[in-house]
Amino acid sequence: MNCPGIQDRIHAYMDGELDLVTALGVEQHLSVCPACRYAHAKHEVSRTIVRRHATIYAAPPSMRTYVLAQITPPRTLLRATLSKLLPMSRSWFGPALAMSVALMSAVMAFVAAPGESDRLPEEIVSGHVRTLISGHFTEIASSDQRAVKPWFDGKLDFSPPVDNLAAQGFALVGGRLDYIKERRVAALVYSHRGHPINVFVWPAADGDIALRSRSHKGYNLVNWTHAGMFFCAVSDLSHTELIELARMLQTDIG
Numbered sequence: 001m002n003c004p005g006i007q008d009r010i011h012a013y014m015d016g017e018l019d020l021v022t023a024l025g026v027e028q029h030l031s032v033c034p035a036c037r038y039a040h041a042k043h044e045v046s047r048t049i050v051r052r053h054a055t056i057y058a059a060p061p062s063m064r065t066y067v068l069a070q071i072t073p074p075r076t077l078l079r080a081t082l083s084k085l086l087p088m089s090r091s092w093f094g095p096a097l098a099m100s101v102a103l104m105s106a107v108m109a110f111v112a113a114p115g116e117s118d119r120l121p122e123e124i125v126s127g128h129v130r131t132l133i134s135g136h137f138t139e140i141a142s143s144d145q146r147a148v149k150p151w152f153d154g155k156l157d158f159s160p161p162v163d164n165l166a167a168q169g170f171a172l173v174g175g176r177l178d179y180i181k182e183r184r185v186a187a188l189v190y191s192h193r194g195h196p197i198n199v200f201v202w203p204a205a206d207g208d209i210a211l212r213s214r215s216h217k218g219y220n221l222v223n224w225t226h227a228g229m230f231f232c233a234v235s236d237l238s239h240t241e242l243i244e245l246a247r248m249l250q251t252d253i254g
């Protein structure tokens with residue numbers, strides 16, 4: 001990567017949104033290029049200033065309840081609900097909405113799934129990286145859910161829900177067995193814009209739990225519990241894209 005390429009990626013690098021290889025490339029370049037290091041330092045300074053001095057609009061406590069209740073419907077509905085909750089002028093609705101969504105993400109990030117160990121993100125990312133390194137993504141390679149779902153019969157003590165979402169941009173690539181939290185789990189593989197996504201599935205001990213999104217070692221993870229199953233999607237794709245997939249899987253499984 002040359003200097004313009006590095007500087008285009010600095011924000012994504014600082015936000016932990018780059019895949020591992022690209023992040024290492026940026027890091028390496030920063031260690032040898034004073035111009036890019038200067039650009040990076042400038043962004044760090046402005047980020048600190050914004051964190052310390054920007055005005056934060058506190059959302060009313062009722063918003064959490066509303067947002068959690070509305071989390072599945074389309075964004076337009078969420079926006080309409082929020083606009084009803086926040087009687088404010090048009091000009092600062094945008095920033096306030098962004099701030100509220102950021103606040104909600106922060107709130108959700110603290111809602112850990114009960115019984116979920118702290119090692120989970122590490123195990124999930126390790127599982128994902130193993131497939132990237134070995135290139136061994138699937139034991140059954142098929143975009144047909146009617147072929148992938150029965151493949152798990154007899155290999156697991158549960159039957160994972162399988163959906164092909166190719167029409168919505170998330171093509172089913174296949175499935176395989178994996179081993180997470182000292183148990184056999186189903187790994188469903190999807191592809192989006194050429195990026196592989198692993199969705200790990202196993203039976204949940206608890207009832208439905210809303211989406212939780214986080215990052216680990218440059219990868220993004222979104223997990224949720226729905227219809228008796230725990231799901232965790234992992235990829236170098238953005239949180240937004242993983243959440244999009246998660247919502248479709250939640251809706252399809254009903």
Ligand SMILES: [Zn+2]
Pocket residue numbers: 002003006029033034035036037
């Ligand atoms: Zn440079």
